[in-house]
Amino acid sequence: MEVEDSVGSRLRNRQLALEFIRRTGGCSRSEIMRELGLSRSGVNHLVSALLDEGIIETQTEGPEKPARRGRPSTYLVYRGESGHVAGLDYGHGHVTVAIANLNGEVLAESTARVDVDHDPSGAMEVGKEVFDGLVAQVGGPQIQHVVVGIPGPIDPRTGLMRVPTVLAEWRGLSPQAEFERVFGLPVTMSHDAMLGAYGESTRGAARGLSNVLYIKVSGGVGAAMILNGRPYMGTSGLAGEIGHAPLQGSTELCRCGNRGCLESVVSADTIRRQLGLSAGREFAADSFDVREVTDAAGVRILSEAGWTLGRLLADLCNCLNPQRVVLGGALGAYSSTFLQGVEQSIARYAQPGVIDDLTVVHSQLTDRSEIVGAVMLAAERAAQLVSLGVATERAELVLQ
Structure with missing residues (x-):
């Protein structure tokens, strides 16, 4: 039984190390030691086995690593070209x-x-x-x-x-x-x-963070939560369905059949129609670029939409105390005016202690996070x- 337990432990460490190497795009032995809490000898043994099997390889340049003086560091990189x-x-x-x-x-x-x-x-x-x-x-x-x-x-x-x-x-x-x-x-x-959220946590604006809210604002509005480094989906998979949260005083008809849902006020499709009315022309869904909106009426529409979303997110931030809110999707990833509205609304309604540890940013992967x-x-x-x-x-x- 002790042999089986020992083998099981080694297999778990191996899998965790390999996933860390793959997820980070390349790392050093020291980073694996810190991530897994293993000794140097344990990491060296584990890495040697992976190298012998050809699953990983070494490189002298790691992904997005700053240049250092002296002897180049050796990075371990997953060999995934063949799959x-x-x-x-x-x-x-x-x-x-x-x-x-x-x-x-x-x-x-x-x-x-x-x-x-x-x-x-x-x-x-x-x-x-x-x-x-x-x-x-x-x-x-x-x-x-x-x-x-x-x-x-x-x-x-x-x-x-x-x-x-x-x-x-x-x-x-x-x-x-x-x-x-x-x-x-x-x-x-x-x-x-x-x-x-997974895209941003592995290759984008949420790398290295354990508590993150990812908000997709596109044709709909959805949220995803990473809490203590793990995705949280709720009992029946409904966690994060903020697009259909009712807004007080709002009566717009939503695709779900209710009136006054957040999505009916804040989604990219709704904003596109509102901007079309203010500009006196129709914007095509497949060519609309929110970054081109600079007129006073358009800026106000985007700012108000951001403020509306931020008011709801402030309550989520008070409950969850995240490190970062990442805005993605066709609207959230590109409009600085929209982001400023979200940021100002959260700052107004969230607790000061929550704000001290929180940043609100655009998706680093823009609308390709998903x-x-x-x-x-x-x-x-x-x-x-x-x-x-x-x-x-x-x-x-x-x-x-």
Whole structure:
């Protein structure tokens, strides 16, 4: 039993180390020691095994590491060039598909318009068509795992869509089973905002932070929470559905059938229509760039929208005490006026002690947080299988 426990501990440390190396894009032995709390000899033994198996390699330059004087540092880098994964990010009216290697490096990417809310079968087929085209574009590799993000909650206990007012035509479906049938590959499903949070925590503005609120403001409004370094989705997957929180005094009709929801006031589609009215012209959804809004009326609309969102986020910040609020999506990632409105409203309504430790920033990955998060999570799933497959063989030899 002691032998089994010892082997189990080594396998866990191995998996944690490998995931840390992959997630950071490259790190030193000292960083692994700090992350895992292992001794230098323990890390050296673990790293030597991974190097011998060819799963990682050493480089003298790490990713985004500042130059240092003297002898160059040696960084450990995951060897993910030979494996391939895919990510699909569904919004309410589009799907973005990307093919990446196991390092999370995107090799090909494309976006197509599709009615996601009312035509789940059509949305899946369009996603598959784009996926097939990209796979052919990068040379037809075997895809090891697919991660799909959709703009609605999935019950983690059953895998079913339960909420009748969000993606109503998807209610009762098991999206994972349907996507696996269409793609013929292993699939992991996620809420799109959670993928955005994962993208920012691995490659963006939330790296190294344990308590983060990611807010996607695009065709809808959604939030994702990373608390104590772990994603929090709630009992039935509904955590973060702030887009349908009612606003006092608001009567605008929302897609969910209620009136006065946050999404009906703050979403990118609503803001685009309001800006069109103020400018006396119509803005096309696929070419609208909020960064071009500089007139006084437009600035006021964006500022008011940010203030409205910030008022709700202030209550969340008082409850959760995050280190950072990251704004993503077509609106949140680009408008400095909108961000200032959010920041000022949180500062006005949140507790002073909460504000002292909080920053509000744009997504570092702009509106690509979700697709980056999708391929990073897919790479993690595939890398776990590679690592566990080799590690299990070694463990079986030890236990025989």
